[in-house]
Amino acid sequence: MAEDEKSGEPATDNNELQVFKELVDELYNFRDCYFETHSVEEAGRKQSDVAQEMEKTLKKLEEKEDVYEHKTEFLLQKGRCLNVAPGFSAVAEKCLSRAVKLEPGLVDGWNTLGEQYWKKGDLIGSKNCFTGALQQSKNKVSLRNLSMVLRQLPAVNSDAHSKQVMESVDMARLAVQLDVTDGTSWYILGNAYVSLFFNCGQNPQLSQQALSAYAQSEKVDRAACCYPELHFNRATLFQYEEMFGCALEGYSRAAALDPGWEDPPEKEKTLLEYLEKVTDLVQKKGTVKARRLRNMLSNLNTSALGPCSSPQFRSPTGRVGSLEPRTLSSLSHGHNAGVAALGKVVFSMASEGRMSFAFGMVDSEETCMVVMVYNTANSWGVLIGDSVVIPEPQLKRHSITHKDKSFDFKSIRVDSPLLLIVNGKKQNVNSQIAASVSYKPQCE
Known part of the structure; x- marks a missing residue:
């Protein structure tokens, strides 16, 4: 029998082992490109269809197990086959552990074993596998994992976590650099930027980098368009950026692609309810009765401006000088430099997950507008009847249509409660805390 010069194994063995690899590669392609051959309406069947294909592939491998059970390549492919499932497999762990013991330089073995440890909840073991694989060879799978x-x-502590997040961005960037056509690497880079955005001061540039990475992921890889996690994570960022229509579409798309995942439809439902409540309260000017509202507004005067009336007042943009009080109706879209909005609180509410704290503000003309304040401590809030001044307000018009619902309202975004003047006073530093949101990592 002829032998392969490189491995010293019989050529027929190598040929058959190559067939096993191709079978498992086809299995991964079936899972990752499912929606290239199936409609979104069939999404509910994806998990069972993949499980069925996995069983077929596993059966073909096990037919030859007596012959190849001690071969590194066979153990690798059996482990990879079982790893296609979303959950942990003790059999996969055993196969892959044996494979890397037989061949410590087996990068695919270390990477797949690392994914099994991840699924098992052993993050340290998972990290060690990926780090070990990188010591053998610089590769995109180890870097992004x-x-x-x-x-x-x-x-x-928070400093150590921030350092880990920045390191994770570096790893994801390196993965993309190794293969700029890999949609999964771009997607994971997007997630890394989202995490960095929320952990390191919410620099708008990081938000844009995250959205660009997600867009690039879809551009270079058709399969990426069908990652429910991509749509969900991007929708979470859209919601924080007050791009509510895009957020609703993202949650809806994620729900359609993975009907068994409860979070997307729940997020979509909660956001719709939040928008309905906000628009209703704005139209009604809260629940304050007309007589009480007139009494509240009768004592609204420029004394409420507090430090904003001082020539030494420094605006959020760095401008020094007193601010001119303006009515809500006179504000222009976008940033209103050199002016301040002044009004009385007529309702307040925290958004789901306390992504923001919203309150309704009525000015001297009885115009009502919603103010969305971000990065608020749980203990912070405003009460009905409080006087609030917003220096250099950022005005936005929302016109949203989603499914059978429509919303149209204006809002003022405030990135920190420290920027507000409440009852003539600046807010203390304890009123602010960094916002945190949850997103789904793909490997989970």
């Missing part, structure tokens, strides 16, 4: 693990690892 390490990026995900670094963001999930517990940290002793």
Whole structure:
């Protein structure tokens, strides 16, 4: 029998082992490109269809197990086959552990074993596998998986966590650099930027980098358009950026692509309810009766401006000088420099997950507008009847249509309660805390 010069194994064995690899590659292609051959209406069947294909592939492998059970390549492919399922497999772990013991330089073995440890909840073991694989060879799979693990690892304090997040961004960037046509790497880079955005000061540039990475993921890889996690994570960022229509579409798309995942439809429903409540309260000017509202507004005067009336007042943009009080109706869209909005609180509400704290403000003309304040501590809020001044307000018009619902209202965005003047006073530093949102890592 002829032998393969490189491996020293019989050529027929190598040929058959190559067939096993191709079978498992086809299985992954079936899972990852499912919606290229199936409609979104069939999404509910995806998990069972993949499980069925996995069983077929596993059966073909096991027919030859007696012959190849001690071969590294066979153990690798059996482990990879079982790893296609979303949950942990003890059999896969055993196969892959044996494979890397037989061949410590087996990068695919270390990467797949790392994914099994991830699914098992052993993040340290997972990190060690990916790090070990990188010591053998610099590769995109280890880099992007390490990026995900670094963001999930517990940290002793916030500084250590921020450092891990920044390191995870570096890993994801390196993965993209190794193959700019890999949609999964771009998607994971997008997630890394989202995490960095919420952990390191919410720099708008990071938000744009995240959205660009997600867009690039879809551009270079058709399969990426069908990642429910991509649509969900991007929708979470859209919601924080007050791009509510895009957020609703993203949650809806994620729900359609993975009908068994409860979070997307729940987020969509909660956001719709929030928008309905906000628009209703704005139209009604809260629940304050007309007589009480007139009494509240009768004592609304420029004394409420507090420090904003001082020539030494420094605006959020760095401008120094007193601010001119303006009515809500006179504000222009976008940033209103050199002016301040002044009004009375007529309702307040925290959004789901306290992504923002919203309150309704009525001015001297009885115009009502919603104010959305971000990065508020749980203990912070405003009460009905409070006087509020918003220096250099950022005005936005929302016109949203989603399914059979429509919303049209204006809002003022405030990135921190420290920017507000409440009852003539600046807010203390304890009123602010960094916002946090949840997103789904793909490997989970």
